[in-house]
Amino acid sequence: MMRKILVANRGEIAVRILRAARELDLATVAVYSDADRESLHVKLADEAVCIGPPTSQASYLSIASIISAAMISGADAIHPGYGFLAENYRFAEACEESGIVFIGPSAAVIRRMGDKAEAKAAMRAAGVPVTPGSEGVVATVDAARANAREIGYPVLLKAREGGGGKGMRVVHNPDALEGAFKMASAEALAAFGNGDLYMEKFILNPRHIEIQLAGDGAGTVVHFGERDCSVQRRHQKLIEEAPSPALSAEQRRQLGERAAQGAADIGYRSLGTMEFLLDADGQAFFMEMNTRLQVEHGVTEEVTGEDLVKLQIELAAEASLPLRQADIAVSGHAIECRINAEDPTCGFRPSPGTISFFHAPGGPGVRMDSHVYTGYAIPPYYDSLLGKVVGSGRDRPEAIRRLVRALEELVIEGVATTAGFHRRVMADPVFQSGRYDTSYAESIVRTLTPAPEPVASD
Numbered sequence: 001m002m003r004k005i006l007v008a009n010r011g012e013i014a015v016r017i018l019r020a021a022r023e024l025d026l027a028t029v030a031v032y033s034d035a036d037r038e039s040l041h042v043k044l045a046d047e048a049v050c051i052g053p054p055t056s057q058a059s060y061l062s063i064a065s066i067i068s069a070a071m072i073s074g075a076d077a078i079h080p081g082y083g084f085l086a087e088n089y090r091f092a093e094a095c096e097e098s099g100i101v102f103i104g105p106s107a108a109v110i111r112r113m114g115d116k117a118e119a120k121a122a123m124r125a126a127g128v129p130v131t132p133g134s135e136g137v138v139a140t141v142d143a144a145r146a147n148a149r150e151i152g153y154p155v156l157l158k159a160r161e162g163g164g165g166k167g168m169r170v171v172h173n174p175d176a177l178e179g180a181f182k183m184a185s186a187e188a189l190a191a192f193g194n195g196d197l198y199m200e201k202f203i204l205n206p207r208h209i210e211i212q213l214a215g216d217g218a219g220t221v222v223h224f225g226e227r228d229c230s231v232q233r234r235h236q237k238l239i240e241e242a243p244s245p246a247l248s249a250e251q252r253r254q255l256g257e258r259a260a261q262g263a264a265d266i267g268y269r270s271l272g273t274m275e276f277l278l279d280a281d282g283q284a285f286f287m288e289m290n291t292r293l294q295v296e297h298g299v300t301e302e303v304t305g306e307d308l309v310k311l312q313i314e315l316a317a318e319a320s321l322p323l324r325q326a327d328i329a330v331s332g333h334a335i336e337c338r339i340n341a342e343d344p345t346c347g348f349r350p351s352p353g354t355i356s357f358f359h360a361p362g363g364p365g366v367r368m369d370s371h372v373y374t375g376y377a378i379p380p381y382y383d384s385l386l387g388k389v390v391g392s393g394r395d396r397p398e399a400i401r402r403l404v405r406a407l408e409e410l411v412i413e414g415v416a417t418t419a420g421f422h423r424r425v426m427a428d429p430v431f432q433s434g435r436y437d438t439s440y441a442e443s444i445v446r447t448l449t450p451a452p453e454p455v456a457s458d
Contacts, residue, residue, distance in 0.1 A: 001317045001319075002026065002076045002077035002101050002313075002316070002317055003026065003027060003076055004026065004027040004028070004029060004073070004074060004075045004076055004077070005017070005021045005026050005027070005028055005029070005075060005077045005078070005079055005103070005313070006028075006029040006030075006031065006066070006069060006070045006073060006075035006077070006078045006079070007021075007028065007029070007030055007031070007041065007045070007078075007079050007081065008031060008060070008066045008078050008079065008080045008081065008084065008085060008091075009041075009060065009079075009080060009081030009082070009083070009084055009086075010032065010033075010036050010039060010041060010060060010371075010382065011039070011041070011371045011382070011383070011385060012369050012370050012371045012385065012386075012387055012388065013081040013082055013083075013293070013295070014030065014039075014041035014081060014371070015040055015041050015044060015369070015370075015371045016309060016369055017079050017081060017309055018030070018041060018044050018045055019044075020307065020309035020310045020313060021079075021313065023307075023310060024310060024313060024314075026313075027046050027047075028044075028045045028046045028047070029045055029046065029047045029048070029049060029069065029070070029073045029075045030042050030044070030045035030047070030048040030049070031048070031049050031050075031051045031059075031060075031065075031066060031069050032048060032049075032050055032051065032059075033050070033051065033052055033053060033054050033055075033056075033058075033059035033060065033381075034050065034052070034053050034054055034059075035053075035054035035379040035381055035382075036379065037050070038376070038377070039371060039376075040371040040372070040373060040376075041371060047073055049069040049072065049073055051065040051066060051068075051069055052065055054379060054381045055381060056084065056381065056382065060084045060085070060382075061084055061085060063085065063088075063090065063091050063094050066078070066085070066091075067094055067095070067098055067100070070098070070100055071098065075100070076099075076100060076101060077100060077101035077102075077103055077313075077316065077317075078095055078100055078101070078102055078103065079103040079104075079312075079313070080102070080103070080104060080292065081292075081293065082292050082293050082294065082295055083383065086104070086291075086292040086293070087110055087114055087290070087291055087292055088110070089107040089108070089110040089111035089114060090107075092104065092105075092106065092107035092110055093107040101316050101317070102316070103270070103312060103313055103316040104270050104271075104291065104292060104312075104316070105217075105268060105269050105270045105272065105291050106217075106269065109266060109267070109268060109269075109291060110291045112266065113266070113272075113288075113289040113291050114161055114291070115160060115161065116158060116159070116160055116161070116198055116288055117134070117135075117136045117137055117160055117198045118136075119288060119289055120133070120198075120200075120286065121135070121136075122262070122265070122266055123262045123274075123286045123289075125265070126261060126262040126265040126266075127258070127261065127262075128258050128259070128261070128262040128274075128286045129258070129283070129284065129285050129286060130285055130286045131200040131201055131203065131277060131285040131286065131287060132151055132200065132201040132285075133147075133151060133155075133198065133199050133200030133201060134147045134151075134198050134199040134200070136198065137160055137196045137197065137198055138157075138181075138197055138198060138199050139196075141177065141178050141181050141182075144157070144177055144181050144197075144199060145174065145177060147199045148171065148174070148177060148199065151199065151200070151201050152201065153171065153172055153173055153174070153202075154170055154171060154172045154173075154201075154202040154204070155170075155171050155199050155200065155201060155202055156168065156169070156170055156171070156199065156200050156201070156202040157169045157171060157180055157181060157184045157197050157198075157199055158184075158197060158198055158199070158200065159184065159187075159188035159191070159192060159194070159195075159196070159197060160188070160194060160196035160197060160198055161188070161192040161193075161194045161196070165234055165235025165236055166187055166188065166191040166192070167184050167185070167187045167188030167191060167192070167195075167197065168184060168235060169181075169183060169184040170202050171202075181197065184197055185197055203277050203279050203285070204280075205280070205437040205438060205439045206230075206277040206278055206279055206280075206437060206438055207228060207230045207244065207246045207277070207278035207437055207438070208228070208229045208230045208232065208237075208275065208276075208277060208278075208438055209226050209227070209228055209229070209230075209244055209246070209247070209255065209275075209276045209277075209278050209284060210226060210227050210229055210273050210274065210275045210276065210290075210294070211223050211225070211226050211255060211256055211259035211260075211273065211274045211276070212224040212225065212226075212227065212271070212273055212294070212297070212300045212308070213259060213260060213263050213268065213271070213272045213273065213274065214270070214271050214272075214308070214311060214312075214315065214321065214323070215263050215264065215267075215268035215269050215270065215272070215315075215321070216269055216315060216320055216321040217267055217268065217269030217270075218267075218269075218320075219264050219267065220264070220320075220321050221260040221261075221263040221264040221268060222260060222321065222323055222324065222325045222327075222328060223256040223257075223259055223260045223325070223328075224300050224304050224306065224308070224328055224330075225242060225243055225252065225256065225300065225303065225304065225328075225330040226242065226243060226244050226247065226252060226255065226256065227240050227241065227242045227244070227296055227299055227300060228240065228241050228242070228243075228244035228245065228246060229275075229296065230246075230436060230437055230438050230440065231425065231431070231436065231440060231441050232438055232441055233348065233441045233442065233445065237295070237296065237338065238337070238338055238418070238421070238422075238441055239335065239336065239337055239338070239422065239425060240296040240299050240335070240336045241299060241333065241334065241335040241336070241396075241399075242299045242300055242302075242303050242330070242333070242334055243303070243330055243333065245396060245434030245435075246278060246282075246434070247278075248282075251282060251284070255276065255284050259274040259276075260325075262274065262286070262289075263289075269315060270291070270312055270315050270316065271292070271293055271297075271308055271311070271312045271315075272289060272290060272291050272292070273289065273290045273294050274286065274288075274289050274290075275287045275288050275289070275290065293308070293309065293312060295338070295385070295388070296336055296388070297309070298334075298336060298367060298369055298388060298390050299334045299335070299336045299390060300334075302332075302334035302367065302390055302392040303330045303331060303332055303333065303334050303392065304328060304329070304330055304331075305331075306323075306328070311323075332392055332393055332394050332395065332399070333392065333393060333394075333395055333396040333398070333399040334390055334391070334392035334393075334399055335390065335391050335392075335396075335399050335400065335403050336388050336389065336390045337388065337389045337390075337403065337407065337418075337419075337422040337425075338385060338388055338418065339370075339385070339386045339387050339388065339389060339410070339412070339417055339418055339419055339422075340384040340385055340386060340417065340418045341353075341378050341384040341386050341415045341416070341417060342384050342416065342417070342418055343416035344418055344420060344421040344445060344448045345420075345448050346416075348418070348445075349416075350380070350384050351378075351384070351415045351416035351417070352378045352379065352380040352384075352415070353377070353378055353414055353415040354375065354376070354377045354378070354414050354415075355372055355373070355374060355375065355376045355377075355378065355412060355413065355414045355415060356374070356375075356413045356414035357374050357411060357412075357413040357414065358372055358373055358374045358376070358411065358412055358413075359409070359410070359411035360387075360410065361389060361405070361406035361407070361408075361409035361410045362409070363402075363405065363406075363409075364402070365391055365392045365393050365398070365399070365402040366389070366390070366391055366392075366402055366403075366405070366406045367389070367390040367392070368387055368388065368389050368390070368406070368410075369387055369388045369390075370386060370387025370388070371386075371387070372386050372387060372412070378415060386412065386417065389403065389406050389407060389410060389422075390403075391403025391404075391405075391406055396434065397432075400426055400432060403422075403426055404423070404426045404427075407419055407422055407423050407426065408423075420448065421444065421445070421448060424444055424447065424448060425441075425444055428444065430443075
């Protein structure tokens with residue numbers, strides 16, 4: 001078992017990992033940029049090491065700086081959290097070469113699943129249904145045109161590496177293909193250092209379903225049910241819930257089994273998530289695999305009673321998987337709202353600044369994971385996530401009611417947040433019915449955004 005964990009991240013996920021390590025009696029090290037000197041994760045860790053100036057490239061994305069911090073502090077394990085270097089196989093390799101435990105899957109698996117085209121091929125070979133698309137990278141506009149003719153419009157161009165909606169373009173007709181190809185490739189190159197794209201059929205108005213997995217690397221993989229992440233804007237998730245109101249018990253069983261089998265076939269170790277698109281006919285297609293802890297892991301923890309972060313750390317210590325599928329039961333319902341420092345009435349414009357007052361909600365069935373406090377200055381350099389509010393209950397209506405109460409109790413003054421957007425969603429009959437898809441969020445955004453002023457005519 002490792003003795004000291006360095007958390008190579010910031011914000012709420014760094015706080016979450018530090019808490020899990022504390023419960024496992026492990027010493028902790030926080031790393032921070034100059035902009036995060038007063039961040040909560042720095043205050044909670046046993047030790048803290050500054051790794052550079054505010055920009056991500058010079059701090060949280062600097063492999064050399066983080067490895068050096070681990071060596072200096074004597075940390076024998078690194079948890080990458082999510083984002084930043086969490087799915088960077090070169091970082092995992094650097095940990096392995098330095099004799100440091102990387103709390104995640106092997107570098108080889110990260111590299112394989114990070115290549116979206118190769119991941120689809122691996123899942124196809126494992127018998128997991130995949131979205132129709134190109135067999136590999138589409139290297140040129142002409143190749144893209146040929147694939148689009150075969151697949152049929154609309155099509156989706158996607159970055160070979162990375163995620164988070166970057167390097168993605170929907171193309172509805174041949175005339176728009178060349179421009180979309182160039183923009184997606186340029187965006188992918190800027191975000192991930194690789195401008196390669198692949199293509200798949202664009203499924204109109206799907207549900208976004210993901211399966212939470214854990215494997216021991218020896219062929220045993222279990223799943224913890226699914227999460228529905230269909231409330232999203234521009235491919236960015238806003239609300240997640242478990243279980244999905246769109247799946248039947250049989251669909252749930254089949255999808256979980258297929259995802260677990262696919263992960264077992266690649267020898268997966270650690271936590272991971274397989275993401276699927278569910279079409280209007282109820283057929284699910286593999287989209288990608290995230291080889292890391294997810295932002296929304298707390299939703300699954302609330303309905304299973306399992307501590308997924310502690311499990312991930314234990315698996316990294318080469319422990320055998322302590323659970324079998326029969327040990328895992330989903331009970332009740334949980335819904336999570338991401339609270340971002342953004343103004344939904346102005347196109348979700350970022351809202352950095354100082355929090356003049358903060359009050360977290362509480363009470364039965366309410367959880368908030370956050371790193372903010374009264375007086376905290378939100379840096380403008382990073383993701384705008386302030387925290388996640390989760391409401392859980394015996395069933396979906398109770399979870400919604402508790403989440404409504406939590407959002408009413410939540411107070412964040414000094415900056416604009418997305419809390420108002422979430423209150424609007426919870427009150428909407430469409431969301432309450434459970435009959436929504438990935439196009440739903442935009443309908444709510446339109447009710448929050450002021451109509452443009454009419455242009456006076458001469």
